[in-house]
Amino acid sequence: MAVIEREIQARFKCTKCGNEDCYIEELAMTGTGLSKMFDIQNNYYMFVSCTHCGFTEVYNSNVLKGHRGQLSNILDLLFG
Numbered sequence: 001m002a003v004i005e006r007e008i009q010a011r012f013k014c015t016k017c018g019n020e021d022c023y024i025e026e027l028a029m030t031g032t033g034l035s036k037m038f039d040i041q042n043n044y045y046m047f048v049s050c051t052h053c054g055f056t057e058v059y060n061s062n063v064l065k066g067h068r069g070q071l072s073n074i075l076d077l078l079f080g
């Protein structure tokens with residue numbers, strides 16, 4: 001996970017103001033309702049906030065982890 005955060009930090013560019021610094025916080029959403037009933041694993045989300053304007057994007061960490069091999073391709077798509 002640390003690798004993913006580093007990669008995002010290195011490539012981050014705010015889509016709103018163009019700032020290149022971000023603050024990343026990872027939060028776990030514990031299962032509620034149906035997901036708890038079916039014992040689905042916790043979902044982890046990364047909140048990536050622009051340090052200049054505060055715009056925040058949320059990424060599903062589980063999805064990014066699943067693409068570890070091609071992570072840089074995906075980040076190229078996100079931040080070009």
Ligand SMILES: [Zn+2]
Nearest residue numbers: 014017050053
């Ligand atoms: Zn910004």
